Amino acid sequence: MQSVDFRSESHFEGFRKLYILNRTNNSILVKMKETKSGELCIFKYFMPPIIPLDNIEKEYNIQSSISHPNILRILGRFRANKYIAFQMPFLPGGTLTEAIQKKRIIYPKSLAIIFRKLLEVLKYLHKRRILHGDISPNNIMFETTDFTEPNPILIDFGCSQVVHMDNLVCEYAGTKGFVAPEVEKRIPHGLPSDIWALGALILYIVNHNQDLSSPMLSSLISSMLVPNPSQRPSASKCLEHEYFNIGE
Ligand SMILES: Nc1ncnc2c1ncn2[C@@H]1O[C@H](COP(=O)(O)OP(=O)(O)O)[C@@H](O)[C@H]1O
Ligand SMILES: [Mg+2]
Numbered sequence: 001m002q003s004v005d006f007r008s009e010s011h012f013e014g015f016r017k018l019y020i021l022n023r024t025n026n027s028i029l030v031k032m033k034e035t036k037s038g039e040l041c042i043f044k045y046f047m048p049p050i051i052p053l054d055n056i057e058k059e060y061n062i063q064s065s066i067s068h069p070n071i072l073r074i075l076g077r078f079r080a081n082k083y084i085a086f087q088m089p090f091l092p093g094g095t096l097t098e099a100i101q102k103k104r105i106i107y108p109k110s111l112a113i114i115f116r117k118l119l120e121v122l123k124y125l126h127k128r129r130i131l132h133g134d135i136s137p138n139n140i141m142f143e144t145t146d147f148t149e150p151n152p153i154l155i156d157f158g159c160s161q162v163v164h165m166d167n168l169v170c171e172y173a174g175t176k177g178f179v180a181p182e183v184e185k186r187i188p189h190g191l192p193s194d195i196w197a198l199g200a201l202i203l204y205i206v207n208h209n210q211d212l213s214s215p216m217l218s219s220l221i222s223s224m225l226v227p228n229p230s231q232r233p234s235a236s237k238c239l240e241h242e243y244f245n246i247g248e
Contacts, residue, residue, distance in 0.1 A: 040090040045083050063157040070121045072155040093142025100208050104147045111212045114152050122235035126191045133159030135197035136175035163190045192229035199224025216243040
């Protein structure tokens with residue numbers, strides 16, 4: 001990606017730039033402070049045409065059309081000469097990748113809360129025929145670092161698509177290790193590829209901490225990781241699994 005010199009960029013009126021949080025192939029994330037309220041937020045910068053304008057529009061349109069407590073909200077969209085930026089709330093709890101590295105998920109009950117909330121997010125999205133397309137540890141963040149009652153937030157709608165029966169997705173998208181077999185094989189795919197990715201994600205957490213595993217959890221994960229997408233349970237069906245009755 002072409003380097004961006006932020007020193008030459010005048011900051012947006014009403015915001016103070018703090019520091020660069022992250023750079024990926026697609027975007028640059030900058031932590032900002034709203035001068036008036038003192039509130040922290042992030043600006044996700046894109047530089048068209050490195051990222052096609054259509055893709056940026058699609059990410060914005062999908063993410064700003066939905067409203068769910070466990071999905072990152074878009075607060076605004078800005079244009080500044082060559083950049084487009086989305087303003088979103090800053091999440092101080094870090095990514096799932098960090099939570100795993102720092103061994104923050106220690107109780108089976110905490111994992112069950114995370115799993116249930118993420119399934120509820122998929123139920124919400126899939127009801128609206130929205131495929132997230134990149135459920136992975138760097139795209140799940142936490143509201144706080146309190147992991148007794150974890151609140152996962154799904155971010156990054158850069159791979160999301162609205163899918164219909166007669167309009168399946170053909171593009172390969174996602175994060176290595178969490179990509180469903182049909183996506184890997186470039187077969188037109190739909191909503192069940194998110195179910196695979198979530199199953200793989202929960203398995204990934206459990207593989208880093210065997211104390212979180214249980215036969216019931218394994219049975220649910222295995223049902224989500226069946227190769228045939230039409231045999232995978234929907235998010236609603238997963239939520240009915242006995243695993244979620246434990247400790248309730
Ligand atoms: N709201 C946020 N608060 C704090 N950090 C964030 C926030 N959103 C994203 N990040 C950090 O920036 C990274 C990249 O953001 P993401 O939206 O996934 O961009 P990309 O589409 O380039 O992958 C995330 O993995 C996370 O580490
Ligand atoms: Mg991402």
